[in-house]
Amino acid sequence: MSTYTAIKLMQRPTGSIGPELFEVVQESVPEVSDGELLIRQTHMSLDPAMLGWMSADTESYIPPVELGSVMRSSGLGEVVESKHPKFAKGDRVMGMFGWQEMALSDGRGVNKIDAALDPEMVISVFALPGLTATQGLYSIGKPKSGETLVVSGAAGSVGSIVGQLAKADGLKVIGVVGSQEKADWITKELGFDGAVNYKTDDIGSRLDELVPEGIDVYFENTGGPVQHRVFERMNAHGRIVVCGMIADYTAKEPASGPNWMNIIKKRLLIQGFTMPDHFDKTKELQAKLTPYVQKGQIKYRSHTIEGLESAMSGLNLLFTGENKGKLIVKL
Amino acid sequence: MSTYTAIKLMQRPTGSIGPELFEVVQESVPEVSDGELLIRQTHMSLDPAMLGWMSADTESYIPPVELGSVMRSSGLGEVVESKHPKFAKGDRVMGMFGWQEMALSDGRGVNKIDAALDPEMVISVFALPGLTATQGLYSIGKPKSGETLVVSGAAGSVGSIVGQLAKADGLKVIGVVGSQEKADWITKELGFDGAVNYKTDDIGSRLDELVPEGIDVYFENTGGPVQHRVFERMNAHGRIVVCGMIADYTAKEPASGPNWMNIIKKRLLIQGFTMPDHFDKTKELQAKLTPYVQKGQIKYRSHTIEGLESAMSGLNLLFTGENKGKLIVKL
Structure with missing residues (x-):
């Protein structure tokens, strides 16, 4: 039985953000049931909003990540197996896949992305x-x-x-x-x-x-x-x-x-x-953005770090201002 | 030639607000030309916004009252002479008449008010x-x-x-x-x-x-x-x-x-x-208020002081919180 790597949040941040807050674990690749799809994540987005998700005091904001759960994040991946009518093996997809190499999904909140688009552009412009x-x-x-x-x-x-x-x-x-x-x-x-x-x-x-x-x-x-x-x-x-x-x-x-x-x-x-609050408008917002991108009016730069585990120390770059461009983890 | 009393703003307020900022003058009752009406003011409203109107730093807010001009205020009065097609002698009217016993107007910003309504109610509820x-x-x-x-x-x-x-x-x-x-x-x-x-x-x-x-x-x-x-x-x-x-x-x-x-x-x-910014919606706003008033859902209390000149010291009651209800000057 094959396994994949995932990173769980174990402590709430009090000052700086680093590996001490997380635990790296090996999980078994799950069976895919009817209506589900399995994604192999290729790129993860690191965003300032994550600190809010890691903190416990977010009250009426979206619920914090529970301690012991996989850290929340958005990312890009490829469907490796699908028993979901709307997705097929090989589809490029975007969604809240979390800090893990593989993710099982029922398709909610997962959007198909044109495979021709550069993955760093997708995460830097069309994602969060x-x-x-x-x-x-x-x-x-x-x-x-x-x-x-x-x-x-x-x-x-x-x-x-x-x-x-x-x-x-x-x-x-x-x-x-x-x-x-x-x-x-x-x-x-x-x-x-x-x-x-x-x-x-x-x-x-x-x-x-x-x-x-x-x-x-x-x-x-x-x-x-x-x-x-x-x-x-x-x-x-x-x-x-x-x-x-x-x-x-x-x-x-x-x-x-x-x-x-x-x-x-x-x-x-x-x-x-x-x-x-507005994820239900994702397609509409992407449609609003598209003509600007097509006319070459939206430039971006990304700052890519390598390997799932680099996310743990990489997140802090957002708060020190050391990142130069959209912070992306390439898996 | 008959005269009436008016009060002009002579100094900008720096701390407390009192008679030292104003000058009481006698003005000649003007001739009424075509398209004009002459109003005898019966009640004046004193409002906290007046301090803004008296101050010079209001930039993009409505322009401050110029030094040497009649102090700005809203009030209720009776038309004593009209050469304006929309107003007749005896009409009850509301408008920005200022601190003066009589006001000449071209009718802009002047609204007719049902003469059956209690004047204190008009100023306390249907005015500012x-x-x-x-x-x-x-x-x-x-x-x-x-x-x-x-x-x-x-x-x-x-x-x-x-x-x-x-x-x-x-x-x-x-x-x-x-x-x-x-x-x-x-x-x-x-x-x-x-x-x-x-x-x-x-x-x-x-x-x-x-x-x-x-x-x-x-x-x-x-x-x-x-x-x-x-x-x-x-x-x-x-x-x-x-x-x-x-x-x-x-x-x-x-x-x-x-x-x-x-x-x-x-x-x-x-x-x-x-x-x-919204005076052009006066009729619409009064229409919104009317059913609440008719159902007896809007109670008010007014604090009436007597005589035009009482306005000069009366205004300060708004800032000390000593007024009990809508501050009105009865002329």
Whole structure:
């Protein structure tokens, strides 16, 4: 009887995230029953949202991963056996397969993916990052040509797509990043109109220089001091998409938010969302993204690490900002 | 040639609000030209929003009152002369007539009011407070029967109407107030399900007691510590209507807002509004309010002070919380 490797979450994170939180186990390859399919995973996506899934305090968010269970993640794989009417052996599929080499599924939440597409592109654009960017930008941010958008975490997997979609839609786009290398990438490669390096720039003065006209849409991925400086510069009827607060995920004390007086004065809309609420719209969101991808308007870069077990230490790269592009584990 | 009294704003407020900011002048009664009407004002409304109108920093909000101009306010009056096709002598009208006994108008923004209605009821319910409550509650709060709503400034002119509309719509309603007398009024007279006295209660514990199920809609009129305690208790997909921050209007330093992590976790919507953006919907909003008033579901109390000049010191009552009900100046 053959086996495969899986990684289980054994402890909730309290500070840094590393191998000490997990256990690597060998599991027997299961029998496939009627209505099921067996997937061999080829690529796994590592995303900041995972820290939320690993934590116990997520209340009304999607349930946390139970201790002793396989760590949750989305990924790409190939069907190796199918007794499910909608899937055949050899199909390329995407789904929440978890940190394991093989996954048994009843087909729910599993989507077929064109086998001609580059797997790193699929994970970087058509999976969680692109879905999240598209859902947040269009359903909350409602960008209009001629407006100004600022996105934090702009070189990240979500932020880079948000900025490129907005540029393609005719907005002026400024990205906030944490290194000169990332600033160069978003302005020179992705076509952003400007970059703020929150580690070296005086954020307020730099924004005054780049967006004297004020900000209509803010796509928030990070929190931190950037949030306050952008908030003060929002235009009347501005929209703020609250997608991530990565600066706060590992903070001991939550940072203060801005005073709400500006919400009245500028009649702001601020809305948070999490992608799992909208997974039923996956096909629709992918359809919205497709023409931008086909026109070559969405560039991406991926940061691939090798082997299932590399995920355990690799996840921390997202919180140190060391990853350069969408973090992918190749199995 | 006859004259009337008017009050002009001469200084911007820096701390307290009193007669030192204004000048009382006598003006000549103007000639009425074609397309105009002359109104004798009978009742003036004093509202917290006035402090914003008096301040110079309102940027993209409605323009501040210019120094040397008649102070802005809404009021009720009688047409004493009309060369306007839509108005006749004797009509009861409502509009932004300002701090003056008589007002010349071209009819824009002037609405006819049923002369049978009690003038204090008109100002307390169908004017700014009721319009503001209705606009904010329904267009942002989107209350649903069975949900829980918390409103701060609950004994105020806007808050008391918000709570009563929500009760009539089948919500559980808790009001935050600053005195036992106000707590008694909203629970015993208006039918609220409970009250928090922010001056004497431990706000968090009291909310835990009153709304263990969490909060679906928060209607924010005050800011202050209440904001944080309510924010922490919002349910998933909760809505926060940001209408007023009266605790901050006279504060030297703006208070910190809550950390935004909860906006993501609970997928909250937070939206600010100011009624002047929506004055074109006045008739529609009054029509929405009317059935509640006709069914006796909207009680109000007014606090009337006498004489135009009483407005100068009376305005401050709104910020000390000493007014008991809608503040009205009877001319």
